[in-house]
Amino acid sequence: MSGSGLALGLGVAWLAVGAAVGVALARQGQPRPTALSAVLAWPALVGLLGATPEDTAMTAGPYAERIAAAFQALRAALAETGLTATVDLPALAAMELALRRADARLCAVDRLLADEAVARDAGAERLGAARAHAAEEIEAVLRQLVTVRVQLGLVALAGDTGPVRAHLAELGARARALAEVA
Amino acid sequence: MSILSLTTQVLRDPDAVAQTDDPRTLAQVAPPLLVLALGGAALLGAAAGSGHGPLQSAFAAVKLPALFLAPPLVVLPLVHALAEVCEVPVGWRRLGLSAMAGLARSGLLAAAAAPLLWLPLSLDTDYHLAILMFVGTFMTVTMPALSLLSRAVPRGGTLRWVAVPALALVLGLVVAQTGWVLRPFVARPRAEVTFLRPVEADVFSALGATSRSAAGDYRQDWAPERAGVWRDRSRE
Numbered sequence: 204m205s206g207s208g209l210a211l212g213l214g215v216a217w218l219a220v221g222a223a224v225g226v227a228l229a230r231q232g233q234p235r236p237t238a239l240s241a242v243l244a245w246p247a248l249v250g251l252l253g254a255t256p257e258d259t260a261m262t263a264g265p266y267a268e269r270i271a272a273a274f275q276a277l278r279a280a281l282a283e284t285g286l287t288a289t290v291d292l293p294a295l296a297a298m299e300l301a302l303r304r305a306d307a308r309l310c311a312v313d314r315l316l317a318d319e320a321v322a323r324d325a326g327a328e329r330l331g332a333a334r335a336h337a338a339e340e341i342e343a344v345l346r347q348l349v350t351v352r353v354q355l356g357l358v359a360l361a362g363d364t365g366p367v368r369a370h371l372a373e374l375g376a377r378a379r380a381l382a383e384v385a
Numbered sequence: 386m387s388i389l390s391l392t393t394q395v396l397r398d399p400d401a402v403a404q405t406d407d408p409r410t411l412a413q414v415a416p417p418l419l420v421l422a423l424g425g426a427a428l429l430g431a432a433a434g435s436g437h438g439p440l441q442s443a444f445a446a447v448k449l450p451a452l453f454l455a456p457p458l459v460v461l462p463l464v465h466a467l468a469e470v471c472e473v474p475v476g477w478r479r480l481g482l483s484a485m486a487g488l489a490r491s492g493l494l495a496a497a498a499a500p501l502l503w504l505p506l507s508l509d510t511d512y513h514l515a516i517l518m519f520v521g522t523f524m525t526v527t528m529p530a531l532s533l534l535s536r537a538v539p540r541g542g543t544l545r546w547v548a549v550p551a552l553a554l555v556l557g558l559v560v561a562q563t564g565w566v567l568r569p570f571v572a573r574p575r576a577e578v579t580f581l582r583p584v585e586a587d588v589f590s591a592l593g594a595t596s597r598s599a600a601g602d603y604r605q606d607w608a609p610e611r612a613g614v615w616r617d618r619s620r621e
Binding site: 209210211213214217233234236237239240243244245246247248249250251271278279282283285296303 | 408419484
């Protein structure tokens with residue numbers, strides 16, 4: 204095969220796969236620029252195929268940065284101590300997602316409460332109390348994640364991973380419960 | 386995030402852009418990162434082809450973004466597999482984001498380097514020297530992409546030291562041969578302007594030949610040292 208034929212064939216195949224990934228992303232509800240980018244850079248964007256539009260369109264709330272930093276630090280600690288394999292990573296990702304969803308809901312409530320008409324309503328006080336409770340729960344889970352990192356250090360020395368896994372499972376349940384709290 | 390603030394962040398702290406597994410971040414920043422990568426590469430391509438007229442410049446401006454983009458993305462599955470084997474698993478989204486952020490940073494460097502390459506090429510530089518200058522510039526500007534991609538492999542794991550050099554080696558080989566398939570970027574002085582040349586020999590034999598030619602030894606000018614990976618058997 205000539206050089207031109209080979210390169211053009213590979214180029215067409217690349218674009219065809221990219222178009223398929225782009226269409227799949229667009230049907231999934233991803234923004235149009237993201238779907239168009241997939242035509243050229245589909246290997247970098249195939250990871251979005253499993254994500255729901257809610258995951259990608261979620262508003263960043265008041266705890267967004269702290270949540271991202273906490274999970275980044277936890278993953279780094281897991282990798283540094285060589286304990287990544289001992290933890291249920293999908294469950295960890297689910298916990299992060301639950302926290303981010305709760306954070307996005309806080310953001311929505313904050314916007315509602317900023318409206319003077321809503322703030323004057325009789326139910327606003329109850330909404331404010333529920334918001335404060337949800338925020339406390341998020342704070343508590345973030346504090347516990349720091350404790351988990353401390354436990355990881357101990358596990359690296361002592362070798363018993365049971366308490367860490369149990370703690371993470373408990374935190375996962377607590378993060379999932381945030382949906383009910385909110 | 387605007388493309389200007391993203392540009393600043395990619396230049397100042399690309400790790401802050403890349404080190405997350407968040408699908409929302411990937412969906413939001415991938416398009417502007419792609420624009421930065423492709424735009425910068427197109428500028429460098431246009432500069433590389435400028436010594437042979439506007440048509441060659443346009444051809445190179447189309448092909449260099451492909452050379453920029455395809456190899457790092459092609460090796461992503463391999464990086465993922467290597468990391469798994471080496472006990473330092475890394476998520477697809479994190480890998481994709483690291484690749485895109487690295488490419489954007491390299492694209493910005495390529496845009497900055499384009500005038501530096503264009504100047505000597507516009508001064509009727511020797512062809513073989515121009516090739517070496519182009520290869521050197523390309524290797525320099527793509528280093529940040531490789532660096533950021535290697536940093537996507539998490540710390541820890543007993544075999545991380547295997548995963549990162551293996552990534553660098555494979556990526557280097559894929560970039561070199563992709564560039565060879567997509568040549569010419571800097572056309573020969575008396576050659577016809579063409580979008581792609583036939584595949585003959587491989588990049589390593591050609592680089593050996595052009596290094597000798599740049600040093601004044603023209604006895605084997607562009608004659609491949611061996612038959613190459615993809616030999617055109619119809620000519621035998």
